[in-house]
Amino acid sequence: MEKYLYIALFAPLVGSLFSALFAATPKKLFTGIVGSLLIFTSFVASTMLLLYILKTGEPIHVTMMTWMETGDLYIPFGFVVDQISVTMMMVVTLVSTVVHVYAIGYMDHDKSFNRFFAWLSAFVFSMMILVMSDNYAGLFIGWEGVGLCSWGLIGFWYHKESATWAANEAFIMNRIADLGMLIGIFLVYWNTGTLQYDEAFAVMPGLDTATLTWMGIFLFIGAMGKSAQFPLHTWLADAMEGPTPVSALIHAATMVTAGVYLVVRSNELYSLIPNVGLFIASLGAFVAIFAASMALVNRDMKRIIAYSTLSQLGYMFAAAGLGAYWVALFHLMAHAFFKALLFLGAGNVMHAMHDELDPFKMGGLKKVMKWTWIMMTIASLALAGIFPFAGFFSKDTILEAAFAEHHFVIYGVLLFTAGLTAFYSFRLVALIFHGEERYKIFGIHPHEAYRFMLIAMSPLLILAMIAGIFKEPFFSMVEEILGAAEYHIHSHATALIMLVGTQIFVALAILYAYKKYANKKVMVPDGTSAIENSFIYKLLFNQYYIPYFYEEYIVKPYREISELFWTKVDMKIVDATVDGIAGIVYGTGEKTRQMQSGNLSTMLKWMVAGLVGLLSLAVVFGLAARYSDEILVFLSALGV
């Protein structure tokens, strides 16, 4: 089985390096094909591992080589495939395979085609390291690796100012969170003496609660950055500057779930500190409703989906925080399928509309883009949690978990958010595919995407529809390792009422969205209507003024301080010192070079002068050494 483990891990790396060889050359179709095939190989190997795990239930643990060994510190390049990591591997490789194939079509006309595949495969490799590593140090390598690849992919069109800005924003924000993550890792090492998951978790129950709490908090800060939780969430929406397949892969299905993975992986730590868990759950619920509210009014197709990702990550954290780790992981999986599908559908629409992102300028696209319409509708149904699609099973379980744990506020918030989710998802679908064909006045002639792109998307479509049937097998698989418990509401009647009630609530939200946005009266907003001038609308449209706040109160003061240090400290002190030293050397040279007149006679005179000088020094030191005792007596008499 080790063989499959190494294939699953390294096939993406090979693909990345292969594409990187051609990074500076014009488009070559085979880089995309080879990249996709290698990712598919990785997917097949992951499937083998999954089957093995399902059959035997035994984790596969390998140590490839020693990374660091000094004193008590021992960190190997070790990999573990257990029920948690194999789930993540399946999600990552499956979605990446689809996205790779899709990207061959999507990036068809891009001149940096090869570079794109190099980054994309490198990203998959980093993500595989992240989920497969058997220690926190290896996880951190993958963690930084996905951060780097995400930077390269968000800023893929680096000639655009906004893209480079967004890439840097994402990178810097993640670095801030990574500081917390690193402190967390150091705390784990100091207190347990090891970074291996199993050994560290074995020691943890013996530590005092305060230490564990700090560990949990700092590790969670890292997770907050990667999973874009409040207040480090602004980068995710801005990251939509990257090509759409990137958004689908990184900013929906895999990278942003790394934070959830970290919490699930460290479940044995978080089970010991329920207070931190409760904080995580509360923050998750808050982010769920907070992000959903911003998605309600946004007018950028990709940003709406990005906010929905944020909101769903909130759900996952809510579940993980309440101790329902398996539910979090299951929602992560289901969410990856339909969210990637939604993004890829949005990519089709963008292509058809020549990179127009405002859904108000679309409308009526279902006639020309039938398949994309079907896919996005089903993905949205799954996202809204309508029976029998994937989201129903995962999201409803989160609600049940919140209810069964008696956290009714969290339950209420999440339930309300489910309604909001349904509303903004179908607002988007209605605006894009239904109603008047508003794009005509812009002179755009939309067309359906390539057939092979649609075929590539079909596995996701199927999974978005049927992923619910995996709930029971998934539960029995992770039951042991995640200490999972099925959540049962005590009375069957209550459970049924909740279930049906949620469905009706969500369905009403969908109908309301259709009613409001699928009719002929929808206009491109021009900023004059009453609702657009209302306070709430402005607040939501400007993302609660948080980016503005960051810009005004963090970025600008920081820039001013930097400016001050640059002009005052750096130029006036540091530079002046260095320049002064150089100036002295230069000046001395300038003066003394006149000695070098080229006249032999002069030079001989200098030589004699040097000789006399050295001789006199020799005499002086010789005398001083000879009469040192007398000199010391003389000096002490002088009181020195």
Add this chain to the structure above:
Amino acid sequence: MEIGLNHYLVLSTILFAIGLVGVMRRKNLLLLFFATEILLNAVNVAFAAISHYYGDLTGQMFAFFVIAIAASEVAVGLGLLIVWYKRHGSIDLDALTTMKG
């Protein structure tokens, strides 16, 4: 009056001083060679005298080496000097400034 080590050393010092002044003052390349010869032989006198004083032959052997090296130096130097004179028609030191930095 007995002629002792000090007399030789004083002679050597005087010779060395004369050579040094020659090296510094002379403008003619040929006479510069003369001056260096005086310098070297001033040292040779000192070597021989000290060697005799201690009854150790090493100093006198060293003097021979110095003589040999001085001879070769003059041979090479004079060769160069003749070439230089043929080229430029002068062996005045002040005209030799191509090494000016």
